[in-house]
Amino acid sequence: MGVSRRNCLIFFVLLSFAMNMETISEAVTDNLSCNFLSSPCFGKKIKCPTQCPLKSPSDPNAKVCSLDCASPVCKTQCKHRKPNCNGRGSACLDPRFIGADGIVFYFHGRVNQHFTLVSDQNLQINARFIGLRPKGRTRDYTWIQALGVLFESHNFIVESTKPTKWDHEIDHLKFSYNGEELHVPQGYLSKWEIQEKKISVERTSNTNSVVVNVHGIVKIYVNVVPVTKEDSRIHNYQIPDNDCFAHLEVQFKFSDLSSKVEGVLGRTYQPNFENPAAKLGVGMPVVGGEDRYRTTSLLSADCGACLFVPGDNSKNKNNVIELVLPTVGMV
Numbered sequence: 001m002g003v004s005r006r007n008c009l010i011f012f013v014l015l016s017f018a019m020n021m022e023t024i025s026e027a028v029t030d031n032l033s034c035n036f037l038s039s040p041c042f043g044k045k046i047k048c049p050t051q052c053p054l055k056s057p058s059d060p061n062a063k064v065c066s067l068d069c070a071s072p073v074c075k076t077q078c079k080h081r082k083p084n085c086n087g088r089g090s091a092c093l094d095p096r097f098i099g100a101d102g103i104v105f106y107f108h109g110r111v112n113q114h115f116t117l118v119s120d121q122n123l124q125i126n127a128r129f130i131g132l133r134p135k136g137r138t139r140d141y142t143w144i145q146a147l148g149v150l151f152e153s154h155n156f157i158v159e160s161t162k163p164t165k166w167d168h169e170i171d172h173l174k175f176s177y178n179g180e181e182l183h184v185p186q187g188y189l190s191k192w193e194i195q196e197k198k199i200s201v202e203r204t205s206n207t208n209s210v211v212v213n214v215h216g217i218v219k220i221y222v223n224v225v226p227v228t229k230e231d232s233r234i235h236n237y238q239i240p241d242n243d244c245f246a247h248l249e250v251q252f253k254f255s256d257l258s259s260k261v262e263g264v265l266g267r268t269y270q271p272n273f274e275n276p277a278a279k280l281g282v283g284m285p286v287v288g289g290e291d292r293y294r295t296t297s298l299l300s301a302d303c304g305a306c307l308f309v310p311g312d313n314s315k316n317k318n319n320v321i322e323l324v325l326p327t328v329g330m331v
C-alpha cells in the first residue's frame with residue numbers, strides 16, 4: 001500500500017511539474033530573422049504573432065510562425081506547413097501547376113522522363129514524371145514521383161516509394177543527400193539537418209509530409225499521396241490494381257531567385273513573364289516546353305534552358321554572404 005501511495009504522490013508531483021512546463025512553453029514567443037544579406041529582413045528580429053507564437057509548435061494542427069525572407073514587408077505570418085495545392089508555386093495532381101502569377105497551367109511531360117521545374121544560377125530543381133498512357137489516348141498521364149535538388153556542389157532527392165496499395169499509416173517518403181540515403185525518423189517534427197545548416201528536412205506529420213529547407217534559397221513543402229480509385233474513375237486514368245502511382249504534392253517558397261530564372265514553374269517568376277496559359281483562354285491550359293526543359297537524369301542540369309552553375313555560388317553572387325548568428329533561427 002505504502003508503495004502505491006508513494007507512486008501516486010510521485011505521479012502528482014510529475015504531473016504538476018509537466019503542467020507548469022506547459023504554461024511556461026505557452027508563454028514563449030519566438031522571434032524570427034533572415035541571416036543572409038540579400039534578404040530585406042536581414043539583421044532584424046521579428047516577433048511572431050500571438051495567434052501562432054512558435055515556429056515549431058508541438059501540436060501538428062497548430063499554425064506555425066513563418067517569415068518570408070524575400071518579402072520587403074518583413075512581417076511574421078501564421079502558416080500551415082503543408083503544401084497548398086491552390087497556392088502559388090505549387091505542383092499537384094496530374095501535374096497542375098500554379099505559377100508566381102497565380103495562373104493555373106498543366107505540363108504533362110513524359111512518363112519516366114525528367115524535367116526542370118526550376119533552374120537558376122544557384123538552384124536547380126528537377127522532377128521525375130511517372131504515369132501511364134491509357135488505351136486510345138494521345139498523351140501520357142503523368143504525376144511527379146521525385147524531386148532532385150541541386151545547390152552549390154550538393155544534391156538532394158525526395159521521392160515517393162512505390163506501394164501497390166496505399167496505407168496512410170505507412171511512410172512512403174525516401175530521401176538522399178549527396179548520394180547517401182537519409183534516415184529521417186518517423187514522427188511529427190522529427191528533423192534531419194546537416195551541420196552547416198545549409199539544408200534540413202523536417203516532418204510535418206507522422207508520415208508522408210515534410211518540409212525541406214535549403215536555407216536562404218527555397219523551402220519545399222511536400223506530401224506523398226496516391227492516385228485513388230475515385231480519381232481514376234473520374235478522370236478515366238485506367239490505373240491498374242497493382243499500382244496506386246504514389247506521387248508528390250509540392251509547394252515552393254523561394255527566397256533568392258534571379259530575374260532570369262527558368263524552368264516549367266521557375267519562368268513564371270521572371271518579372272516580365274507572360275504566361276502562355278493566360279492567352280489560351282481554355283479550362284485546362286496545357287503549356288509546352290518539353291524540349292527546353294528535359295534533362296537526362298534527376299540530378300543533371302543539362303536542359304536547353306538550364307542556368308544552374310554547380311559549385312560555390314557565393315563567388316558568383318556577391319550579395320550572398322554566409323553569416324552565423326548565435327541563437328537566431330531562420331525560417
Ligand SMILES: *[C@@H]1O[C@H](CO)[C@@H](O)[C@H](O)[C@H]1NC(C)=O
Binds near residue numbers: 028029030031047
Ligand atoms: C523575443 O524577443 C523578445 C523581445 O526582444 C524577448 O522578450 C523574448 O524573450 C524573445 N523570445 C525568444 C524565444 O527568445
